[in-house]
Amino acid sequence: MPKQVVVLGATGSIGCSTLDVIAQHPDLYQVLALTGGKRLDVLFAQCMQFRPRYAALSDAADAAELQRQLQQAGLTTEVVAGADALAELAAHPDAEIVMAAIVGAAGLLPTLAAVKAGKTVLLANKEALVMSGELFIRAVQQHGATLLPIDSEHNAIFQCLPAALQQHCYQSELQTAGIAKILLTGSGGPFRQTPLNAFDQITPEQAVAHPNWNMGKKISVDSATMMNKGLEFIEARWLFNCGVSDIQVVIHPQSIIHSMVQYTDGSVLAQLGNPDMRTPIAHALAFPARIASNVKPLNFFEVPAFTFDKPDPERYPCLYLAQQACAAGQGATTALNAANEIAVEAFLNRQIRFPQIAALNAQVLDHFASSKVADLEEILSLDSQARVYSLKLLKDWS
Numbered sequence: 001m002p003k004q005v006v007v008l009g010a011t012g013s014i015g016c017s018t019l020d021v022i023a024q025h026p027d028l029y030q031v032l033a034l035t036g037g038k039r040l041d042v043l044f045a046q047c048m049q050f051r052p053r054y055a056a057l058s059d060a061a062d063a064a065e066l067q068r069q070l071q072q073a074g075l076t077t078e079v080v081a082g083a084d085a086l087a088e089l090a091a092h093p094d095a096e097i098v099m100a101a102i103v104g105a106a107g108l109l110p111t112l113a114a115v116k117a118g119k120t121v122l123l124a125n126k127e128a129l130v131m132s133g134e135l136f137i138r139a140v141q142q143h144g145a146t147l148l149p150i151d152s153e154h155n156a157i158f159q160c161l162p163a164a165l166q167q168h169c170y171q172s173e174l175q176t177a178g179i180a181k182i183l184l185t186g187s188g189g190p191f192r193q194t195p196l197n198a199f200d201q202i203t204p205e206q207a208v209a210h211p212n213w214n215m216g217k218k219i220s221v222d223s224a225t226m227m228n229k230g231l232e233f234i235e236a237r238w239l240f241n242c243g244v245s246d247i248q249v250v251i252h253p254q255s256i257i258h259s260m261v262q263y264t265d266g267s268v269l270a271q272l273g274n275p276d277m278r279t280p281i282a283h284a285l286a287f288p289a290r291i292a293s294n295v296k297p298l299n300f301f302e303v304p305a306f307t308f309d310k311p312d313p314e315r316y317p318c319l320y321l322a323q324q325a326c327a328a329g330q331g332a333t334t335a336l337n338a339a340n341e342i343a344v345e346a347f348l349n350r351q352i353r354f355p356q357i358a359a360l361n362a363q364v365l366d367h368f369a370s371s372k373v374a375d376l377e378e379i380l381s382l383d384s385q386a387r388v389y390s391l392k393l394l395k396d397w398s
């Protein structure tokens, strides 16, 4: 029997790559539900191809329109709307695998719902862990969910862990498995060699043009500031149960090595491949088996020479803010994530300049660095407060 899959964020970059892999294996996977935010036309086309039992959009009027179009096309798909509907689909009794690929804080509640229903959760939505890491991992343990990383670096690290540790990496001691360090690679983004005095003139179009990966706008801007690596640093801290001194960020502009694990005997294990998210998606969908992904095989006679570098704090202040927040605790990472979402949106809307993303993040982190959060309610409340504070700062700046 094919496994029943719910794809949260189906209309986005990860969602589309997931459906591409699923389409290659109709004998193994069947789509139970597809969810989008605003892109009705994309979701309509996906429903026509995969014929899910359920579909969801953010807005009720959009959902009604999609329902009308699907009925007219002869489909019986039930279309629902809103955040609660997403959580219900994520926890649907027939769902076996949930791909969590909504961008940003909006992904937290549906992803947590899948965890609490004990599903196999394929986690792309890194912001969920940044906002709630401790609580999220506790819920995975309490509800017997299976958590598999989709983020290319974390999937690479996972693949480089001993098989025994892969079963419960978020609660094991890395040191007892002979692991000395996690080497988290990052491309350095499109502005790795741009003169610092030209940063004020960077446009949204330039910032979303990642040198190696084709991704959604928010994560592309995060890659340009290296906040993406900062968020991934926090993500790794929770997924692999390690401290800030156990993770080292290494700039690798070619994005062929997706991350590495350094062992105490001197060995370094790496996972390599062409930069295409269908590889980690196929890995996690089929784990522990392997399935084809249609990704172009790596040809070592054609790959560019590998290079490595240390990140420069002046060029990438956001990376260091995230590391600082990670050391400070859950309140700090929740607030930083909220500030960054507001800052990136303001930059994409041309309200602020590129260096002001880091400036806003720094001010908000400074304000909320010692905030404590004990439960989900407090996390959501702090997220809201940090957004209000960020918007106030933006208003003061304009």
Ligand SMILES: NC(=O)C1=CN([C@@H]2O[C@H](COP(=O)(O)OP(=O)(O)OC[C@H]3O[C@@H](n4cnc5c(N)ncnc54)[C@H](OP(=O)(O)O)[C@@H]3O)[C@@H](O)[C@H]2O)C=CC1
Binding pocket: 008, 009, 010, 011, 012, 013, 014, 015, 035, 036, 037, 038, 039, 040, 058, 101, 102, 103, 104, 106, 124, 125, 126, 127, 150, 151, 152, 213, 214, 215, 216, 217, 218, 219, 277
């Ligand atoms: N793209 C990549 O290669 C990688 C992405 N990730 C992570 O995966 C996640 C998704 O990234 P990516 O696919 O690039 O992002 P996209 O912007 O391409 O897609 C985001 C998805 O989330 C949906 N969405 C946005 N806001 C809401 C909301 N409020 N309620 C419900 N759905 C919403 C969008 O719907 P719609 O478009 O219809 O509005 C879309 O389906 C992010 O957390 C990112 O960090 C991690 C590693 C690699």
Ligand SMILES: CC(=O)[C@@H](O)[C@H](O)COP(=O)(O)O
Binding pocket: 151, 152, 153, 185, 186, 187, 188, 189, 213, 219, 222, 223, 224, 226, 228, 229, 277
């Ligand atoms: C594909 C993926 O996992 C992204 O998170 C990617 O890593 C972004 O590239 P950077 O390394 O430039 O942040």
Ligand SMILES: [Mn+2]
Binding pocket: 151, 152, 153, 232
């Ligand atoms: Mn990544």
